Amino acid sequence: MDWRVPLADLDYGKEEEEAVLNVLRSRWLTMGAVTQEFEAQFARLTGSKHAFAVSNATQALHLACLALGIGPGDEVIVPSLTFVATTNAVLYTGAEVRFADIIGPDELTIDPESIEQAITPRTKAIIVMHYAGYPCRMHAITALAEKHGLAVIEDAAHAPGASLDGKALGTWGALGCFSFFSNKNLSTGEGGMVTTDSDELAEHVRLQRSHGMTSLTYDRHKG
Template sequence: MWNIQLFKLNFDDLEREAAAQVVEGGWLTMGERILGFESTFSDYLGGDTKCVAVSNGTAALHMALLALDVEAEDEVIIPALTFVADANVVQMVGAKPVLADCRSLSDWNVSAESIKKCITSRTKAVIVVHYAGFPCDMPAIAELCREYGIHLIEDVAHAPGASVGGRNCGTWGDISCFSFFSNKNLSIGEGGMVATQDEGLHQRLGYLRSHGMTTLTLDRHKGRAITYDVAEPGLNYRMDEIRAAIGLVQLDKLPAGNARRAKLTARYRANLVNSPVTIPFDVMLPDSVSAYHILPVLLPEEVDRVKVIEALKQKGIQSSIHYPPFWSFSAYEGYFDPADTPVAAEICARELTLPLFPSLTIDEVDSVTSALLEALV
C-alpha cells in the first residue's frame, strides 16, 4: 500500500539467526540471553546503572511507580505532549496525572520551569519524556526534583543513545524506562527495560517483574536452587529469550542507526528551510545528542491536517500524529483543560510525523518533502 512507510524494521539475517539459536537451544523463558541483554544494556548506559528487562515499556513505567510507592492521593507530573501510557500508568496506581506544558513551539519537551508550576504538596514524582529523541534539560530538572524531594522517572522510549552533558538519557532519573516496541530505534516487537543506579530499587524491580520470587526458573533448571521465596507481591512482566537475543543484535546496530537518522533529519531540515513548515529542536541543548526517533513537523495554523495526510496517502506516503491530546480521549473527557497547557495544545493540533528510519533514502526524503509542500498549496 505504501511507497514510503512511516517506519521499517532495521532487521536482517542477524536477527533471524539470533532468534533461531534460541529456538534450537530449547530454553524460551528468562535465561542467559536476558542476563546478557541486561548486562550489555547496563554497560551501554554507563555509570553504575543496573537494568531489568521487561515485557514492554508500559510495564516498565508501571513498575517504576510501584517501586517508588506512588499511590492514591499522590500526584505525578507528566508531559502534556506524550503517549497515553504515561497518564494511564499513573491512573492505574490510583494517583493523579498532572500535565506540564512544552517549553515552546520550537522545544517540545517539558522544562524545569513548566514542571515547577505544577508542583504541589501532593507531588510524589515527575515523569519526563525526551520527545522525538531530543533530551530534556536534565541537569535543571534533576536539580529541581532534588530540591523538592520528588522522585524523577525518565521515559526514554524515544531516546536510547541520546545524551546531555556527556551523560546518557536513562541515567538521570531514580528509575528510567525504555520501550523496544516495533517502531522504536531499538526494535524487538514488544519489550522494555527498567534502569536504576539504586541497588535497593534494582532488587525491588526484579521482584516486581516476576511474582516477587527470589529465584528464577533458570536457577532451578540449572540446579542452583530447589525452591523460592516470595519477597513481596509481584507481577509477570518478564521478557522472553527470543526478544532478548534480538535485542542484543539491535543494541549493536543502535549507534549506526541513530547516526543515519541524524543525517536524514538534516536533509529534512534543509528541504523545509524557509517553508511554512517548521521542525522542532532546531536549536538543541548545549552538549546534547539526539536519538532522532521520529520526524515531527509543525504545520501552518490555517492548514487542514487531515487533508494533508490524505494528500500524502494518495502518493503512497504514510504519516502519523504524535500525539493526539489526552483530552480528546473518552477515558479522559473532562479530566484535563487544554487551556492549562496552551503550547502543547497548539502542537497537538498542528503536528504531523513524517517517515524516518535507517534504511530510508535521501531520494525518499526528497519525495516526502516535495509531496508535503505540494499538499500545502
C-alpha cells in the first residue's frame, strides 16, 4: 500500500484555467478588478463587513496584530501546535509570545483553561488556530477574552468555508486571517485574506496593507 499523501491535490479544471487566462489577457495581474470581486465574494461567504486580500496568511496575521496596536511590552497568547507564522506575526511587532497548550490528541485546538493560565497583566490578545478546519471552543474563548478585556485573532488558515453553530470561522473574534496556499481547501497558489466587522480595524488594515496607500493602484490607473 502506498501511504504517500500529496502536499497539494487540487481539483482544477477548465473553468479555473479559463479564469486564470482571463486575468492574463486583462494585463492586470495584481490588485485589480478580480481581486476586488474576490474580496467582495469572500466577505459574503464569511458574513464579514470587510475583507482584504493580502499576499499570504502570515501578512494577514501581522496586519491583524498591527491593527490592534500590539507592540513592544505586550504579550499575545498563541497555541502550542500551529505553523510558525502564527508566532512570527507577533514577534514582528516586537511583542512577546506566550504559549497555551492544546486540548489533547483528539482535539488539536487551543485549550481555554490553558489560555486562562497564560494570561498576565501584559496580555493584549489571544490568537486561536482552527486546526485542519476543526473549530476551537469559541464560546468559551470569546467569553474568556471578554472577561479579561482581550482581543481575539482567528488564524483560520485551515478554515475557509468552515463554521461553528452557523457562524463562519474567522468571524468570532476581532479579526480573521485566512490562507490560500496551494495545500489549502481554497487555493490561489499564494494568498491570504483579513476579515473584520470593525470599521476602525478595517481602516488600520487598509492603511497598512500597501505602504499607506488606501486605494488600489487599479482604481487610480484603470482609466
